[in-house]
Amino acid sequence: MFKILKYSFFDLIRSRWTYIYCAFYALLTLSLFWLSSDLSKVIISLMNVILVLVPLIATIFGIMYYYNSREFTELLLAQPIKRTHIFLGQYLGVATSLSLSILIGVGLPFITYGIFGSAEIWNYFTLLLVGVFLSFIFSAIAFFIALKNENRIKGFGLAILVWLFFAVIYDGLFLLVLAMFSDYPLESFALGASMFNPIDLSRILILLKLDISALMGYTGAVFHKFLGSGLGLGIAFLSLVLWVVLPVLGIQRVSRRKDF
Numbered sequence: 312m313f314k315i316l317k318y319s320f321f322d323l324i325r326s327r328w329t330y331i332y333c334a335f336y337a338l339l340t341l342s343l344f345w346l347s348s349d350l351s352k353v354i355i356s357l358m359n360v361i362l363v364l365v366p367l368i369a370t371i372f373g374i375m376y377y378y379n380s381r382e383f384t385e386l387l388l389a390q391p392i393k394r395t396h397i398f399l400g401q402y403l404g405v406a407t408s409l410s411l412s413i414l415i416g417v418g419l420p421f422i423t424y425g426i427f428g429s430a431e432i433w434n435y436f437t438l439l440l441v442g443v444f445l446s447f448i449f450s451a452i453a454f455f456i457a458l459k460n461e462n463r464i465k466g467f468g469l470a471i472l473v474w475l476f477f478a479v480i481y482d483g484l485f486l487l488v489l490a491m492f493s494d495y496p497l498e499s500f501a502l503g504a505s506m507f508n509p510i511d512l513s514r515i516l517i518l519l520k521l522d523i524s525a526l527m528g529y530t531g532a533v534f535h536k537f538l539g540s541g542l543g544l545g546i547a548f549l550s551l552v553l554w555v556v557l558p559v560l561g562i563q564r565v566s567r568r569k570d571f
Contacts, residue, residue: 312396312403315387319404323376329412332368336416344424350431351521354438357417358517361442362510366449366474369409373453374470376405378463394566398454402562406450413442437520441513444551448509449474451558458565481508506547509554516547 323329339360343353377384380401387397417439426435453470460466485504505511 312393312400315392315397315400316403316407319376319380319401320408323372323405323408324411328372329408332409333412333416336413337420340417340420344420348424350421350424350426350429351434353421354431354434354517355521357438358441358514361413361417361438361445362514363478365409365413365442365445366478366510369406369446369449370453370470370474372409373402373405373450374457374467376401377454377457378466394569395563398458398562398566399559402450402454402559405454406447409446409450410443413446414439417442434517434520437517441517441551444555445509445513448551448554448558451555451562455558455561455565458562458569477508477510482511485511506550509551512547512550512554516544519544 340353340357343356347353384397384401388394421435426432429435452473456470456473457466460469485501485508488504489501505515
């Protein structure tokens with residue numbers, strides 16, 4: 312599995328799209344620093360981009376890499392290698408290369424501007440950690456969808472629909488429920504519902520670390536009360552870990568049963 316991971320990783324590292332992806336974050340971060348020297352404002356601005364763009368790029372990269380490497384995958388399947396090792400190796404290669412692009416593209420400008428001597432260093436680490444988590448989560452979801460669908464158009468469409476649901480539709484439905492049942496105490500419901508969307512959960516973590524939970528509306532108090540504590544933050548990060556583990560288990564299950 313590690314040999315396949317290594318091959319997939321270096322295959323993507325040599326791709327010009329990986330360099331473009333990394334350069335985009337570097338230029339964006341430098342541009343934000345040029346507009347404002349306030350590190351917290353730069354982190355907030357990057358948060359809005361990362362929460363939308365990272366899941367989208369991870370979904371597209373994951374689904375395209377699986378379908379474009381189909382012939383190579385068939386060659387590997389003819390060898391005495393476990394199916395799960397093949398697909399997990401490819402998935403980890405994609406997710407690792409995307410995560411490295413974010414770490415370099417966002418990390419280097421912050422290091423240049425002296426983040427390690429700033430009070431915002433933990434907010435900075437939270438931003439990077441969220442970017443890495445989202446890369447692994449949506450890459451895994453993309454691989455799972457691709458394994459379930461032989462038709463490229465159908466698989467690509469479903470993957471984009473999943474990203475659209477978590478990035479846009481979920482929030483709309485969530486706000487609709489809050490508006491319809493505004494007369495009832497929905498704080499606990501809002502807290503639980505946020506755990507089922509990795510993008511929302513990531514946004515809440517960053518906002519809480521920045522101590523601007525009031526921007527989340529009337530549920531901000533309950534989020535701050537629960538997720539603002541050490542136990543709450545631990546549960547939130549554990550939820551993100553589960554969002555990585557569950558699609559990976561799905562990849563293992565489908566690859567064992569799938570007839571190639």
